[in-house]
Amino acid sequence: MSIFVEWFAGTTWVELLWLTVGFMAQAMFSARFLVQWIASEKVRRSIVPETFWYFSFAGGAMLLAYAIYRRDPVFIMGQAFGLMVYARNIYFIWIERRAGEPGHEN
Template sequence: MNTEWFWLAVGFLGQALFSARFLVQWLASERARRSIVPKAFWFFSLAGGVTLLAYALYRRDPVFIAGQGAGLLIYGRNLMLIRRETRLSRARQ
């Protein structure tokens, strides 16, 4: 298998996952008739970010690496906050 084609596919997969989060957010907001950010948005952000970071590391692109690395912290933190809120909500019931 040609390594360059493999990494190009990884890059496009990461971009597709990352872009899918906007579709997920838009559809959820349309259903709710208000702007919301569903948990799936953050999972797509994390999956796309990890995949794009792998691609950026392969390309040795420091700007891309810094951008994706910082984003991963934000996506992970949002998922942690959602998890904590869910646990607290269940404990109150």
């Protein structure tokens, strides 16, 4: 436990805030795998539930904000690209849902 005390000793409140954001972002991003695993176990085959993409987008956006704060160009590029993929999948989900609504048939 003393390693954490040493780790955060002398850390400003702004840095602590961003570390909190970073840890929360990583937890959000990691939760998507738990959601996918549980959904796949329920149906006994590999599936990607809609919630996976929302966790991906939220966690990715938070991690991108953290990466920008840290000024890490590798991390920024990776998260920015991922956000485009997550947003596109969410867009497809919304389009598909809207197509199924009455009055929106092709």
